[in-house]
Amino acid sequence: MLRKAIKQFKLGVKNPAQAARVLASEAKMRAGIRTLRSVEMAVTWICNLDCDFCYAEDLMHAQKKPPHMPVDEVRRITKEAHDLGMIHINVTGGEPLVRKDIFEVVDAIPKDVVISLVTNSTLLTKEKVDGLKAAGLSTIQMSYGDYYLKSFKRDLARYCVEQGISVTLSVVNILSERANIEHAFKMAEEDDFSVLFNYPMIYKDIDLDSEYYWKMRYHPRCREDNMFWSGKDRCPAGTHKVYVTNDGDVMTCDRIHAIYGNLNEEPLADIHKRMYEQFIKHKSFCLLETCPDQWRENNQRSGHNYSPELLGTRSDPFNVFEGTQLMNGSVEGSTMAKEMHAARVGKTDDDAPAENGTNGAETDGTPAPDAEPSRAPSSH
Numbered sequence: 001m002l003r004k005a006i007k008q009f010k011l012g013v014k015n016p017a018q019a020a021r022v023l024a025s026e027a028k029m030r031a032g033i034r035t036l037r038s039v040e041m042a043v044t045w046i047c048n049l050d051c052d053f054c055y056a057e058d059l060m061h062a063q064k065k066p067p068h069m070p071v072d073e074v075r076r077i078t079k080e081a082h083d084l085g086m087i088h089i090n091v092t093g094g095e096p097l098v099r100k101d102i103f104e105v106v107d108a109i110p111k112d113v114v115i116s117l118v119t120n121s122t123l124l125t126k127e128k129v130d131g132l133k134a135a136g137l138s139t140i141q142m143s144y145g146d147y148y149l150k151s152f153k154r155d156l157a158r159y160c161v162e163q164g165i166s167v168t169l170s171v172v173n174i175l176s177e178r179a180n181i182e183h184a185f186k187m188a189e190e191d192d193f194s195v196l197f198n199y200p201m202i203y204k205d206i207d208l209d210s211e212y213y214w215k216m217r218y219h220p221r222c223r224e225d226n227m228f229w230s231g232k233d234r235c236p237a238g239t240h241k242v243y244v245t246n247d248g249d250v251m252t253c254d255r256i257h258a259i260y261g262n263l264n265e266e267p268l269a270d271i272h273k274r275m276y277e278q279f280i281k282h283k284s285f286c287l288l289e290t291c292p293d294q295w296r297e298n299n300q301r302s303g304h305n306y307s308p309e310l311l312g313t314r315s316d317p318f319n320v321f322e323g324t325q326l327m328n329g330s331v332e333g334s335t336m337a338k339e340m341h342a343a344r345v346g347k348t349d350d351d352a353p354a355e356n357g358t359n360g361a362e363t364d365g366t367p368a369p370d371a372e373p374s375r376a377p378s379s380h
């Protein structure tokens, strides 16, 4: 564990101010003092791909105007989060690189915070890497797996490392992705990357690769955010980590779409306090987990005894809190929530046509020579 913590610290932290903030935050969290550590921020709902497993599809579908979060909003919200202790932010979407002003977006975030950005790599070029570096990016999360084999560019990932931007290969930890994930770890060893496990939001027939998850979880190159940037060995969602949509809605995490307040109506401090007090009482491995057997296995493998009392339901795959007490304090009546629900009902029908296609965003269409072919059958 110590080896892992040191490795991840070295890969993420880029300057003394960040280091001091990370260490102070760790001490605060371990002392049980309320602090916000990590923010996931969707700065656009536009995306140039249409992956059918995407957890963001209902949010994209129900988007309000404008589809991009204005740079001034990014500045205001990240300042509020910084005041609450934020040490890490992940810029996400949609596809953040469709924004022509993405450098200004990154530059609006305080520089003593570890800044990462997650991308499908389709629009990534050396010039963009240079621009992101100049804007203060610490880590680039390049999504990797079946859906990204055409767009992943290993030469660009190496270029990022040369320029001082750490590279994390962002994978979804499901059985059918095993071969791709093994290859991701191989590349990580060879090129000094790390690998981020995304717990799957399951709404098609895809299953967590539990065996591999627990085998690799403590590997020094495995970036498992629950254990490092955003919390202790428990799910940080709603306590040490929140997700903000381009409309300012605040949720526990990107994969559970229950809204607990809006930043155009209330300060983040008030929303976070409310959420923290509710979620700190419920220890979980991942709030997404809905299977009692998996929960038992997680307890067994980790040596914890987390109560499955509030285990999520799967009645709404985009919101496993539905039907549980964890919905308490959410703003169920908001227009956004209703629109999202309506969007889900349409989008969970397997026969429904894709509605979030190319969206008019620029794309370079360049083939990816370094992407390895998948050796596992696709589950999609």
Ligand SMILES: C[S@@+](CC[C@H](N)C(=O)[O-])C[C@H]1O[C@@H](n2cnc3c(N)ncnc32)[C@H](O)[C@@H]1O
Pocket (backbone or CB within 6 Å): 047, 053, 054, 055, 056, 092, 093, 094, 095, 096, 118, 119, 120, 121, 142, 143, 144, 170, 171, 172, 198, 199, 200, 201, 202, 255
């Ligand atoms: C929603 S994407 C947004 C950023 C960018 N468009 C991309 O694909 O990298 C962020 C990450 O979430 C992952 N993701 C999407 N849907 C998921 C799901 N249902 N379960 C787990 N991870 C998912 C993607 O693979 C990607 O690494």
Ligand code: SF4
Pocket (backbone or CB within 6 Å): 047, 048, 049, 050, 051, 054, 055, 056, 093, 094, 095, 120
């Ligand atoms: S690239 Fe795929 S996973 Fe990322 S936002 Fe677009 S549709 Fe979702």
